[in-house]
Amino acid sequence: MGGPTTILEIAGARLLLDPTFDQPKKYKSGLEKTQAPAFGPDRLGKIDAVLLSHDQHDDNLDDSGRELLKDVPVVLSTPGAHKRLGDHVTGMKSWQTEELKTSRGTIVVTAVPALHGPDGVDRGADGEVTGFVLSGEGVPTTYISGDNASVKVAGQVGDRVKKEIGPIDTAILFAGAARTPAILDNAPLTLTSRNAALVAKDLDPRRVVAVHTDSWNIYSEDMKSLEKAFQDQGIADKLVGLEPDGTPRKLS
Template sequence: MTDAISVQVYGGPTALIAYGGLRLLTDPTFDGPGEYPSPSGLTLRKTAPSKGSPHELGRVDAVLLSHDQHADNLDTSGRALLADVPVTLTTVSGAGRLGGTARGLAPWASVELDRPGGGTVTVTAVPARHGPEGCEPVSGDVIGFVLTGEGLGTVYVSGDNAALELVEQIAGRFGPVDTAVIFAGAVRTPLFDGALLTLDSAQAAEAARILRARRVVPVHHDSWAHFSEGRDALVEAFRAAGLTDRVQMD
């Protein structure tokens, strides 16, 4: 199934997934390096440019937006891009803030997208937690996504999630998955005494094991100063877990 599913990574959390004839973009971030304020009062620093620009994407059928509150998941150029996309699937609160074609999904809610050649792809919102338990009033609501369709492998997009227990719930409903796009990076900020806001590298490998993923595409591990673990840590974690043959590192 993996041959029919392609994932092109652009840096940070941004990836273009070709699935069932559709082109689905995760958390669009194409602004240049610099400092970006966040609602918590922290300033986030982008350290490297994206591996492309919005006008190079070609057709985008839908955006899978884990959350809209932070510039490392949706920046100014990403917001502009949303106006040209048929639908943006995101949190219920995020859809209220964004307006336009944004559609809010509560965890476990689904929507069907028409495939160009007939049939549909089902997008199911799945739970994610952007920090330790109880973090939502500060870090905000976040969702991930699961893609399914007749004759297609299952794709999981984690969003900014730091809770392996939620991965276990998702695996119980949808596992094994064909392709897991896992937001990693061991994100830490002064919030919550430096607790993880996303999975660290070892946890990303554990998530792959829980999901029984045939292929793993780590994203959200580069281009920002608050991402505390990058490519090398991920490569080592998947090697230690005996999963090197499953991981796609761009």
């Protein structure tokens, strides 16, 4: 739907990732939204849960997204988000699990590590983020990277998931190589295109859905560079492109 905002329909549930529904605008943080979302919250329909990688940055939770959280029955995020946003948000530590009951059974949601910057950095509370893994009987095992920039961290998550749960069916990777001069001197804060391809090659999911590549001024790489990186790694057939309204995008 633009940026990281994605609707995921899985195992009888409709999950929303990192809600951002503002119109284009500039924020006090210095971030700027450059494109409107595919549609607004009024057309979302029922959402069973929000999976929020973090709440500190406007491109992952904007003003309209914050309002929307009040109407969603389950919001899963970081311990810091729980402190800042209130009891309506469940803060999850890495490898903690929560269960979502659906019409088809149970989705097990596992919070997994994510690093919002290069390997070796410690950004403190401002950089606290989480990824998620969805699993369960009849549930395609799905890895959601969140704002992770580290190939190493993603690989460690993949190794543990494949050992304890099984093969990963789908990886939803937050790419775009987000950069800002105010943080780590423009170092990438999310996966570069090359690193997204390396993560995909290592995790070896059936398919990869790339998000977090458009609609904000801090994304330095896009779907075209992702396509090339996946082609260079010989895994172009795994990459699924989506238009902002969710329809498949024809890849070159």
